[in-house]
Amino acid sequence: MQFQRPAEVISNDHRVLTNVEIVYFEEEKNYLYTLIPRSLNGSPVSFSTDQVYNLVYTSYQNIHFFKVSFKDLAQYKGKPVYDFQVLEYKCVDNLRKEERKNVEYQAVVSDFNQIGFVTILDISYSGLKIETDYELTSEFIEVFFDEENIPRRAMGRITWEKHDIQRDLYYYGVELRYR
Secondary structure, eight states, X not given: OOOOSOEEEEOTXXXXXXXXXXXXXXXXXXXXXXXXXXXXXXXXXXXXXXOEEEEEEEOSSEEEEEEEEEEEEEEETTEEEEEEEEEEEEEEEOOOSSOOEEEEEEEEEEOSSOEEEEEEEEEETTEEEEEESXXXXXXXXXXXXXXXXXXXXXXXXXXXXXXXXXXXXXXXXEEEEEO
């Protein structure tokens, strides 16, 4: 299987930790190799051996979900790589209309009853996934945020919601009407 673009490493609380390039996946033996990701200052991104990570690779046809744990530093074709043990692997058809980008943008939201801060967790041309510590009370919202240093304003309709009782956080899917 060829991996043409980077995959995202996501923590269990749905935060993108880094992007990695998968260089080899052995499904029968349950391991995969990635190039060593770098932080903004150029140092290697480290992983803990006692933590489980979600690695998501999206192509136009499929979405590959890997639940992995970091094993060790290894070599593949003469290059240093990270060796991950694959604990679980699933591949599903990509039914999304457009590409989504996992982000962590701070935003201001008005639901026309209250104004507050939210975090945008993923964004596409026509939608957002947002996280907040309070419940939104209107079906329609207005969102103000910076996207790559460009101020944005979007109007949207909430299409789904989920309350994480353990963390006392609310998640909303927003279909954008204007962006």
